[in-house]
Amino acid sequence: MTENLNVYAVRTLTQKEYFSPGHRACQGCAEALALRLVCKALGRNIVIASATGCMEVVSTPIPFTAWRVPWFHVAFENAAAVASGIESGLKVLMRKGRISSKKIVTLALAGDGGTADIGLQALSGALERGHNFTYICTDNEAYMNTGIQRSSSTPFGAATTTSPAGKVQMGQVTWKKNMPAIAAAHNIPYVATACPSYPIDLIQKVKKAASIEGPGYIQILSVCPTGWRSAPELSIKLGRLAVETGIFPLYEVENGKYHLSLDFPRLKPIKEYIKLQGRFRHLTDTMIEEIEKRVHKEYEELKEKAKKGV
Amino acid sequence: MGKRIGMEVSLAAAEAVKQAKVDVISAYPITPQTHIVEHLSEIVANGEMDAEFFCVESEHSALSVCLGSEATGARSFTCTSSQGLALMSEITYIASALRLPIVMIIANRALSGPISIWNDHSDVMSIRDCGWIQYFAENGQDVYDHVFIAYRLAENRSVLLPVIINLDGFTLSHVIEPIEFIEQEKIDQFLPPYQPVHRLHPDRPVSMGGIALPSIFTETKKAHEVAIRSSMSKILDTWKAFGEMTGRYYHPIETYKTEDAETLIVIMGSYAETASVAVDLMREEGRSVGLAKIRLWRPFPFEDFKKATLHAKQLVVIDRAISMGGPGGPVASEVKAALYGEPMHPAVYNYAAGLGGRDVSPADFIKMVDKAEIEIEEGNREGFEIYGVRE
Numbered sequence: 001m002t003e004n005l006n007v008y009a010v011r012t013l014t015q016k017e018y019f020s021p022g023h024r025a026c027q028g029c030a031e032a033l034a035l036r037l038v039c040k041a042l043g044r045n046i047v048i049a050s051a052t053g054c055m056e057v058v059s060t061p062i063p064f065t066a067w068r069v070p071w072f073h074v075a076f077e078n079a080a081a082v083a084s085g086i087e088s089g090l091k092v093l094m095r096k097g098r099i100s101s102k103k104i105v106t107l108a109l110a111g112d113g114g115t116a117d118i119g120l121q122a123l124s125g126a127l128e129r130g131h132n133f134t135y136i137c138t139d140n141e142a143y144m145n146t147g148i149q150r151s152s153s154t155p156f157g158a159a160t161t162t163s164p165a166g167k168v169q170m171g172q173v174t175w176k177k178n179m180p181a182i183a184a185a186h187n188i189p190y191v192a193t194a195c196p197s198y199p200i201d202l203i204q205k206v207k208k209a210a211s212i213e214g215p216g217y218i219q220i221l222s223v224c225p226t227g228w229r230s231a232p233e234l235s236i237k238l239g240r241l242a243v244e245t246g247i248f249p250l251y252e253v254e255n256g257k258y259h260l261s262l263d264f265p266r267l268k269p270i271k272e273y274i275k276l277q278g279r280f281r282h283l284t285d286t287m288i289e290e291i292e293k294r295v296h297k298e299y300e301e302l303k304e305k306a307k308k309g310v
Numbered sequence: 311m312g313k314r315i316g317m318e319v320s321l322a323a324a325e326a327v328k329q330a331k332v333d334v335i336s337a338y339p340i341t342p343q344t345h346i347v348e349h350l351s352e353i354v355a356n357g358e359m360d361a362e363f364f365c366v367e368s369e370h371s372a373l374s375v376c377l378g379s380e381a382t383g384a385r386s387f388t389c390t391s392s393q394g395l396a397l398m399s400e401i402t403y404i405a406s407a408l409r410l411p412i413v414m415i416i417a418n419r420a421l422s423g424p425i426s427i428w429n430d431h432s433d434v435m436s437i438r439d440c441g442w443i444q445y446f447a448e449n450g451q452d453v454y455d456h457v458f459i460a461y462r463l464a465e466n467r468s469v470l471l472p473v474i475i476n477l478d479g480f481t482l483s484h485v486i487e488p489i490e491f492i493e494q495e496k497i498d499q500f501l502p503p504y505q506p507v508h509r510l511h512p513d514r515p516v517s518m519g520g521i522a523l524p525s526i527f528t529e530t531k532k533a534h535e536v537a538i539r540s541s542m543s544k545i546l547d548t549w550k551a552f553g554e555m556t557g558r559y560y561h562p563i564e565t566y567k568t569e570d571a572e573t574l575i576v577i578m579g580s581y582a583e584t585a586s587v588a589v590d591l592m593r594e595e596g597r598s599v600g601l602a603k604i605r606l607w608r609p610f611p612f613e614d615f616k617k618a619t620l621h622a623k624q625l626v627v628i629d630r631a632i633s634m635g636g637p638g639g640p641v642a643s644e645v646k647a648a649l650y651g652e653p654m655h656p657a658v659y660n661y662a663a664g665l666g667g668r669d670v671s672p673a674d675f676i677k678m679v680d681k682a683e684i685e686i687e688e689g690n691r692e693g694f695e696i697y698g699v700r701e
Contacts, residue, residue, distance in 0.1 A: 085378020125367030
């Protein structure tokens with residue numbers, strides 16, 4: 001059962017760390033924080049299929065591991081396929097009585113590149129086949145592990161090493177791919193967005209996704225101080241601002257029905273979010289206005305969907 | 311003795327997968343592998359087999375699913391051909407490095423381009439060094455038998471490596487052959503359920519697939535290389551145990567009329583049967599010709615190969631793939647490497663033949679031997695040519 005947000009308190013969270021300290025993530029990495037919370041939400045009865053990426057690299061330099069739960073890494077683009085295999089393997093072995101029967105959550109972890117770009121096909125296949133697993137995309141909006149290259153999840157205007165701010169081109173020229181909508185288009189029972197700056201909301205969503213039979217997809221905005229050129233101590237604040245400005249709204253899509261987790265009658269100006277990040281340093285006021293217009297339009301569309309309950 | 315039934319080889323392969331009690335099957339359709347997965351689908355749909363069966367969205371995912379399921383301790387199977395193998399090639403290297411005993415059948419087909427759906431060995435040669443144990447089947451019985459042999463070997467705790475069974479697309483996969491089936495009780499004895507050393511399960515958490523820094527990468531490669539080299543004794547043991555059960559004994563190198571032969575044809579796969587017909591025809595003419603068939607491609611049986619061929623004056627090595635701009639064909643490369651250290655060794659004349667499904671008849675084999683013998687006589691002891699090019 002999913003706990004009620006109102007009575008939920010941080011202190012009820014387990015003290016246990018399944019993604020343990022000592023890993024090599026950067027200071028202020030909100031992605032590592034997100035995974036720590038995901039693991040706390042799910043407890044020890046899980047098996048993780050991880051894609052290649054920062055979280056894989058920082059957590060398992062052979063012979064060390066930061067994982068106190070079963071963890072498996074194969075390649076970059078196939079976390080969803082590997083998770084499909086884990087889920088099927090556990091299912092058939094339990095059916096045949098070769099391992100003890102209990103609820104084990106299969107969890108796939110990948111970054112935005114491993115999800116929205118190179119892993120999209122494997123993810124689509126796994127969602128369509130309806131495996132009982134939870135897929136978590138920790139979205140830090142670029143290929144951070146390889147040195148901050150643009151992905152299809154990089155927001156418009158952001159400078160990366162392959163979408164630099166030059167004399168004729170001002171950073172990323174395309175808009176962020178709407179990956180949650182693509183996941184929802186597979187008619188899966190549960191899709192959500194989350195951010196570790198809202199830990200209780202994140203935990204609640206992860207628990208819900210894991211408790212629902214069938215595939216669940218959660219996209220977690222993960223502030224990356226290294227790639228976003230922001231101060232490590234601002235990661236929580238930046239996550240909050242992303243939500244409060246409408247840039248990364250928190251919502252759920254349950255059986256196709258949209259629901260806003262947090263609604264703001266008045267969104268904060270996006271400038272408050274943008275000015276704290278070096279990746280947007282080159283943006284002119286006109287460009288910021290253009291971005292804000294689109295953010296507001298998309299936020300209204302989302303609200304409409306939530307209002308109509310579609 | 312088991313029942314002898316006429317059956318298409320692909321169907322017999324699927325029946326073997328059923329009898330091997332595979333837990334998870336994951337595949338993507340590609341000609342000429344399709345009949346195997348189609349028949350497996352029927353078997354599962356009819357409730358004849360308790361397995362999780364997935365038709366996934368690509369070969370890359372087909373093998374990735376198998377890695378996931380095998381890591382939980384579930385016996386897993388996939389099969390593919392050509393482009394499909396090329397697409398999953400990235401994962402083949404990881405499967406063996408993770409020491410996951412998956413079994414894969416490859417219905418061998420030419421790699422594009424130009425696109426061709428027909429048989430040669432260029433697909434599997436593209437992943438020659440992927441660290442799997444690799445067999446080449448000569449006929450349908452081989453294919454059926456090797457499914458059990460492969461799982462028993464792969465899952466042996468002192469082996470723990472994935473295994474590829476190569477069977478020639480169409481020329482073997484689609485022909486009907488008499489297959490001697492083995493009783494289920496015997497198979498269950500020969501192949502008990504898989505018991506992994508480690509599995510992905512919360513009761514005993516393990517991390518698999520970490521990153522290797524330069525300080526440890528070399529050691530992981532050494533461990534893998536030692537594992538595949540030292541699997542040779544287990545390969546022989548497994549064949550011996552299988553032979554004791556069925557009376558069918560297999561060997562890394564199999565010979566036909568080689569004892570006194572001056573010229574030996576060397577080949578892998580189903581064309582060996584055609585070559586044996588050519589040997590018979592040449593023997594009738596009083597020519598001193600024999601045949602050495604390579605059944606085990608990885609680990610390469612260097613010692614057995616030398617034992618079988620060193621006495622000959624010349625080897626006519628028939629490759630089914632080309633190493634472009636390299637030494638010729640991949641089999642001849644290995645053959646030459648095997649013989650290099652020997653002070654007296656046979657000349658090696660190399661052909662690439664039967665590319666992209668081009669038929670090679672007994673008459674073609676005879677022509678190849680004829681020409682090779684003349685070339686070697688004239689001093690061309692290391693020739694390479696593509697046979698049968700229409701000019």
